[in-house]
Amino acid sequence: MNNLTNHPEDSKMSNLNDNTANTTTNHIEDNIMNLFSDIAIQEEEVKSPKDWTLNDCKKNLKAIFKDSSEPDTYIVSINLGGFTALKLNGNKTTFKMKKGMKTKEQIVDIIINEDNVILEAQERLIISLTKAQYSREMNRKRDEKEALKQTKCELEREKLREEDGQEYSQPSYSE
Numbered sequence: 596m597n598n599l600t601n602h603p604e605d606s607k608m609s610n611l612n613d614n615t616a617n618t619t620t621n622h623i624e625d626n627i628m629n630l631f632s633d634i635a636i637q638e639e640e641v642k643s644p645k646d647w648t649l650n651d652c653k654k655n656l657k658a659i660f661k662d663s664s665e666p667d668t669y670i671v672s673i674n675l676g677g678f679t680a681l682k683l684n685g686n687k688t689t690f691k692m693k694k695g696m697k698t699k700e701q702i703v704d705i706i707i708n709e710d711n712v713i714l715e716a717q718e719r720l721i722i723s724l725t726k727a728q729y730s731r732e733m734n735r736k737r738d739e740k741e742a743l744k745q746t747k748c749e750l751e752r753e754k755l756r757e758e759d760g761q762e763y764s765q766p767s768y769s770e
Contacts, residue, residue, distance in 0.1 A: 644676065644720050652713045656681075656706065658699040667694045673706050679720040681712050 635756035655676035
């Protein structure tokens with residue numbers, strides 16, 4: 596008796612495994628390898644902020660509108676990639692704007708021509724990221740040093756226990 600006719604799922608698997616009649620279908624391994632190719636991130640797409648050009652910075656500008664305590668007013672800030680706010684108004688990173696005056700896109704379009712402001716924000720971003728990296732490395736080194744100290748102390752305690760155990764233990768002979 597043929598079980599493949601009783602289970603349609605099994606017949607599909609049989610067809611997948613037997614591709615001799617179908618020459619247009621690739622091997623299963625090829626299909627699996629290409630499964631996520633359309634959403635894969637290319638290496639050149641991922642850049643460090645240190646490698647950003649002025650155009651990259653302009654692409655990463657984002658306008659953020661928050662409600663103010665004043666009625667019909669937004670607090671607006673423009674961020675570079677969501678990290679560092681641009682200093683726009685009197686060396687401040689935010690300004691107030693009446694609701695409905697301009698859209699986010701219009702605000703970004705106005706600021707996108709201010710190259711010196713964007714480059715200054717990129718400098719501050721790089722400095723901030725460098726400080727954060729240095730801080731993480733120092734914390735890691737400190738943690739490794741503490742772990743090494745603790746391991747040494749534990750080894751010394753174990754050694755003392757072994758020495759103490761040898762002094763007080765006397766062989767017992769049973770008769």
